[in-house]
Amino acid sequence: MSTTTLSKAAVRKKKWTPSQIVLTAVGVAVSALWMTPLLWALFTSLKSETEAVEVPTHWVPREWTGQAWEALFESGNITNWFVNSLVVSVCVTFIVVFVSALAGYGFARTEFRGKNVLLGLVMAGLMVSPAVLGVPLFTTVQSMGMVDTYWGMILPQCAPAAMVYILYKFFQSIPHELEEAAYIDGAGRWRVFFTIVLPLSRPSLSAVGIFTFIASWNNFLWPYMVTNNPDLMTMPNGIATVMNSYGIQWAQLMAGGLMAGLPLIVVFVFFQRQIVSGVAHTGLAGQ
Amino acid sequence: MSAVDTAVAPAAVRSTLAADADSLRARLTRRVQHGGWFVAPFLALFALFVLLPIGRGLWLSFTDANISGTGARFVGLDNYREALASPLLWDSLGHSAYFTLLVVPCIVVLAFLLAMLAHHIERAKWLWRLCFFAPFLLPSTVAGNLWQWLFNPATGMINHVFGLDTPWLTQKSTALLAVVITTLWWTVGFSFLLFLAALQSIPRHLYEAAELDGAGAWQRMVHITLPMLRNITGLVITLQILASLQVFDQAVVMQDFGPGPEESTRTFVQYTLEEGFTSYRVGYASAISIIFFVLIAAVALGRMWLLRKREEGVR
Numbered sequence: 088m089s090t091t092t093l094s095k096a097a098v099r100k101k102k103w104t105p106s107q108i109v110l111t112a113v114g115v116a117v118s119a120l121w122m123t124p125l126l127w128a129l130f131t132s133l134k135s136e137t138e139a140v141e142v143p144t145h146w147v148p149r150e151w152t153g154q155a156w157e158a159l160f161e162s163g164n165i166t167n168w169f170v171n172s173l174v175v176s177v178c179v180t181f182i183v184v185f186v187s188a189l190a191g192y193g194f195a196r197t198e199f200r201g202k203n204v205l206l207g208l209v210m211a212g213l214m215v216s217p218a219v220l221g222v223p224l225f226t227t228v229q230s231m232g233m234v235d236t237y238w239g240m241i242l243p244q245c246a247p248a249a250m251v252y253i254l255y256k257f258f259q260s261i262p263h264e265l266e267e268a269a270y271i272d273g274a275g276r277w278r279v280f281f282t283i284v285l286p287l288s289r290p291s292l293s294a295v296g297i298f299t300f301i302a303s304w305n306n307f308l309w310p311y312m313v314t315n316n317p318d319l320m321t322m323p324n325g326i327a328t329v330m331n332s333y334g335i336q337w338a339q340l341m342a343g344g345l346m347a348g349l350p351l352i353v354v355f356v357f358f359q360r361q362i363v364s365g366v367a368h369t370g371l372a373g374q
Numbered sequence: 375m376s377a378v379d380t381a382v383a384p385a386a387v388r389s390t391l392a393a394d395a396d397s398l399r400a401r402l403t404r405r406v407q408h409g410g411w412f413v414a415p416f417l418a419l420f421a422l423f424v425l426l427p428i429g430r431g432l433w434l435s436f437t438d439a440n441i442s443g444t445g446a447r448f449v450g451l452d453n454y455r456e457a458l459a460s461p462l463l464w465d466s467l468g469h470s471a472y473f474t475l476l477v478v479p480c481i482v483v484l485a486f487l488l489a490m491l492a493h494h495i496e497r498a499k500w501l502w503r504l505c506f507f508a509p510f511l512l513p514s515t516v517a518g519n520l521w522q523w524l525f526n527p528a529t530g531m532i533n534h535v536f537g538l539d540t541p542w543l544t545q546k547s548t549a550l551l552a553v554v555i556t557t558l559w560w561t562v563g564f565s566f567l568l569f570l571a572a573l574q575s576i577p578r579h580l581y582e583a584a585e586l587d588g589a590g591a592w593q594r595m596v597h598i599t600l601p602m603l604r605n606i607t608g609l610v611i612t613l614q615i616l617a618s619l620q621v622f623d624q625a626v627v628m629q630d631f632g633p634g635p636e637e638s639t640r641t642f643v644q645y646t647l648e649e650g651f652t653s654y655r656v657g658y659a660s661a662i663s664i665i666f667f668v669l670i671a672a673v674a675l676g677r678m679w680l681l682r683k684r685e686e687g688v689r
Contacts, residue, residue: 107495107496107497110491110494110495111495111497113491114491114492114495114502117488117491118501118502118505118506121505121506121508121509121559122505122508124509124520124521124524124559125508125509125520127520127524127531128520131523139529140529141529142528142529143534144529144530144531144534146531182419185415186415186416186419187416189412189413189415189416190412190413190415190416190417192412193409193410193411193412193413194413196406196409197406197407197408197409197410197412198406198407198408198409199407199408199409199410199413200410202409205413205417208420208425209420211671212420212424212425213674214616214667214670214671214674215424215427215428215667216620218620218622218643219620219663219666219667219670220427220428220431220663220666220667221643221646221647221650221663222431222434222646222647222649222650222651222656222659222660222663223427223428223430223431223434223660223663224423224427225650225651226427226430226434226439226441226656227422227423227426227427227430228423231422242419242422242423243423245419245423246416246419246420246422246423246424248420248424251416276406276409280412301510301511304513305511305512305513305514307513307514307515307623308622308623308643312647312651322513323513323514323515323516324515326513326515326516326519327515327627337523337529340519340523341519341520341523343516344512344513344515344516344519344520347512347513347516348508348511348512348513348516351511351512352504352508352511355504355507355508355511356500356504359500359503359504359507360500362567363503363567363570363571363574364571364574366567366568366571367571367572367574367575
């Protein structure tokens with residue numbers, strides 16, 4: 088690794104030192120390689136279906152056409168799936184952030200009977216996901232009559248022990264003095280939580296929120312188990328069924344795939360700084 | 375309330391101050407008691423969607439329940455006996471384990487290298503972050519489809535670019551490898567971001583001090599960067615092992631929901647779901663789930679035990 092990058096003066100002036108030139112060249116090469124599959128998907132989505140499967144294959148469309156994208160919107164439930172994904176992910180994110188902030192704080196800063204036992208149970212929950220206990224979770228949700236409903240898709244994603252654990256660790260790191268000063272001024276517990284602790288935790292909460300949103304938007308397994316109704320499908324599931332039902336229409340499939348990824352990529356472009364600093368703040372990356 | 379104040383104060387004042395301090399302490403304690411209300415909403419969801427399914431799964435695993443849930447009979451340990459004797463269970467477990475062994479070291483090394491790169495290039499930092507993280511933002515089905523097509527022997531780019539004619543997805547020796555490659559590209563961004571955040575939170579003065587002492591780039595990396603990244607590396611390894619053992623999405627998407635050539639890509643999760651939702655043997659599938667849960671728990675506890683041992687070693 089370069090020696091000059093580390094000193095403050097170099098950072099300020101951003102000089103093109105030889106090591107920076109080499110590093111940047113490597114960076115350009117690696118990220119070009121990394122983006123190639125996405126670019127390939129984009130080019131394919133702009134070919135006609137026949138050109139997409141031509142042998143030998145070629146990168147750039149000979150004839151540019153938006154046909155696959157049009158077909159996607161005409162034939163498709165794609166707008167429907169998009170809305171479903173949005174509803175599910177937004178609800179999951181709100182519930183998870185709210186519920187795990189409360190629980191993380193409760194475990195970190197309050198006392199109640201059985202706290203340690205409950206904390207142990209939550210830690211055990213870190214190991215459970217729909218992949219591990221999918222079938223029993225399905226029969227449980229089935230017995231609650233929530234198969235093929237929004238609630239059935241949303242609620243089982245709302246008990247993520249990992250998020251509680253992250254916030255628990257974070258709340259432990261807030262200095263006690265801040266809260267005590269507020270108590271002495273006569274504020275109650277809830278007031279302290281909402282007016283002092285929560286505002287302080289914004290970076291961590293947004294990291295938790297963004298990761299929850301990504302995970303939920305891209306969740307395939309649980310919606311796949313819990314719904315068969317095409318009207319309720321989310322983006323990843325809809326795309327998987329397109330693939331199965333009409334045989335493979337590659338151009339259209341690639342257009343659909345890009346559509347499914349686009350919202351998150353836009354979110355990331357706008358929030359990437361917060362995401363990285365949020366991760367640093369949660370203590371996830373802690374030293 | 376400092377000791378000096380109370381020492382010079384007259385007795386009466388002193389006792390009031392002491393009483394004040396007492397009541398303050400009592401008030402503060404009261405503030406932190408009965409915090410159960412904070413955790414109640416989470417615990418309710420947790421009980422319904424984590425604890426209840428575990429309990430239910432445990433009960434079902436001793437029955438011959440089918441998907442409709444009616445007329446289940448208690449069959450004792452039969453499901454477990456059958457599962458442990460089934461070659462399908464061991465094969466699928468083997469595929470998941472093999473996948474994990476290949477993916478975890480590669481992801482850790484790759485994520486670290488990409489993070490070092492993105493951290494040390496001074497220009498356009500957002501661009502590197504975006505490039506390496508973007509694949510993680512795609513749904514697994516999309517990543518799977520995309521690579522299924524890249525690996526297509528006739529129309530796919532991989533054979534075209536490298537001048538091969540490997541039938542990647544339809545021969546046993548490469549089918550799972552293709553899933554591994556897809557997974558590396560698709561998921562490395564998450565670990566990359568964790569490493570990047572950790573690199574950014576290493577205090578800069580450590581490097582400056584080392585530089586003054588004449589440490590070269592390599593020495594700074596070995597004596598500062600790597601030790602400071604130890605915790606995050608441990609976390610990345612744990613998260614990756616747990617996630618990789620649970621691999622499902624990419625593998626089934628790339629094989630059109632089948633078990634792959636000569637059943638070579640059927641993973642453990644896929645086996646569970648096939649038994650539960652295709653063969654409708656909910657009791658049997660629950661027994662496999664419980665076996666899987668115990669396995670995952672063993673891995674996680676083993677990791678915790680190692681961690682504790684290491685901490686004791688440090689002390």
